[in-house]
């Protein structure tokens with residue numbers, strides 16, 4: 181195939197996938213967290229499974245941000261300096277957007293996600309940093325998730341409206357599904373309405389995935405702001421679609437879509453309760469297996485399962501037959517890699533032989549990053565000489581409460597060492613590269629959000645894939661994972677069958693966390709390694725379901741209406 185043939189082939193893409201963030205590679209800082217990582221894994225699986233899909237996102241000149249931990253334990257942010265001309269190819273097409281009473285020029289960069297068999301899923305990253313724009317316009321795509329509503333609404337216009345225009349100008353004429361990965365892209369509905377003039381025609385072409393059960397996670401804009409940026413270009417039916425008093429991006433997306441879904445079973449239930457007038461399905465999230473697997477486990481899988489697992493995720497159903505000693509050995513190597521990294525980035529030197537528990541995610545209130553420290557004396561007595569802890573995670577630069585949590589963790593770390601010789605490390609700049617090291621190198625993956633606030637969570641799936649045991653509140657994906665196989669880890673607090681589960685307070689969850697750590701996790705790790713190794717294989721087996729190949733197949737069938745056959749079968 182010539183390059184031209186390949187490009188024509190790609191331009192026959194049927195699905196356009198829109199996402200405010202897509203985590204393409206660890207050192208391409210176009211993402212902040214879970215949403216972007218899921219989008220990246222979706223793109224990677226779509227490329228492996230040869231789906232006719234094209235991605236749209238924004239490029240961010242200063243990234244999200246680089247996180248440093250100051251000597252006093254606080255988060256400090258720096259702009260990222262990077263030159264994406266080495267990661268992306270400049271696209272020779274520009275389009276215009278009327279914004280307020282000015283015209284904005286939008287350019288694009290292209291990144292190719294190349295699947296295992298060579299299939300390319302192109303991703304276009306929109307950019308306003310062009311010489312023909314005024315300085316303030318050039319800054320519009322500077323950072324991801326700026327706190328100002330103006331910057332945000334304009335970024336969402338660029339994503340939704342310019343995304344559609346850019347695809348058209350590039351010659352993508354066969355797109356029959358516009359997938360909004362979260363409400364940020366919902367202005368594409370206004371753009372399609374402008375083209376087709378009828379809502380039935382728009383609705384036929386759109387699908388929507390909602391990603392958070394937390395109200396504040398659904399973008400809403402004041403109509404004064406909407407009016408100011410759109411001027412006379414706002415469609416007459418805007419308020420019917422997006423809400424009367426505030427322009428709600430989720431509502432707009434739901435009203436403009438033929439299919440909508442949540443990202444885990446429980447999240448589906450909650451989303452239907454939040455938006456009772458709509459039909460909301462669920463497709464449980466996953467992870468891209470070979471992307472998240474440590475190199476040691478990777479060669480172990482290739483040796484013992486055969487290489488078909490790269491396409492045929494059912495291969496992992498045979499995980500219990502893996503050689504336990506080899507699984508343990510591969511895990512120990514991943515653990516050494518993590519601790520090597522840790523020792524060169526911290527003055528708290530961890531011990532290779534000690535049970536190591538990891539906690540890393542966006543730092544925010546509902547995830548309760550301080551739960552482990554609820555009773556410092558009890559925590560210290562359980563852990564001293566037996567367990568050590570690695571924390572990591574960024575918080576949004578405008579979230580002052582979360583900033584204080586990071587400082588608290590670092591203060592607790594000092595106290596616990598000085599008083600009890602318990603080691604707690606907080607590593608800076610959590611990103612996909614550090615995540616890969618952590619989810620494969622720790623022994624236990626801890627997650628303790630306030631119940632039913634976690635839509636899915638995916639870091640626990642990455643841990644399970646690497647034979648790391650989950651220790652988590654029954655929320656998001658873990659409700660399903662723990663039910664499938666309770667040997668794959670532990671639950672914190674009551675199950676979903678307890679009607680009062682949601683009312684349990686922090687103290688009761690902390691109590692259960694301490695009790696299980698003391699009575700089950702630590703003793704099994706120290707005295708019953710055979711049992712531990714067996715559990716590791718149960719964890720791995722879970723990912724025969726919690727992977728993005730399975731997930732993308734479900735999107736292809738239920739949302740894109742592309743294919744009924746399993747996609748991987750045609751690739752074997």
Ligand SMILES: *Cc1c(COP(=O)(O)O)cnc(C)c1O
Pocket residue numbers: 212213214215217540541542610611612615616636637638639640642
């Ligand atoms: C996987 C990942 C996430 C998402 O994990 P959650 O469990 O959903 O918090 C966030 N950030 C990074 C860097 C990741 O790799």
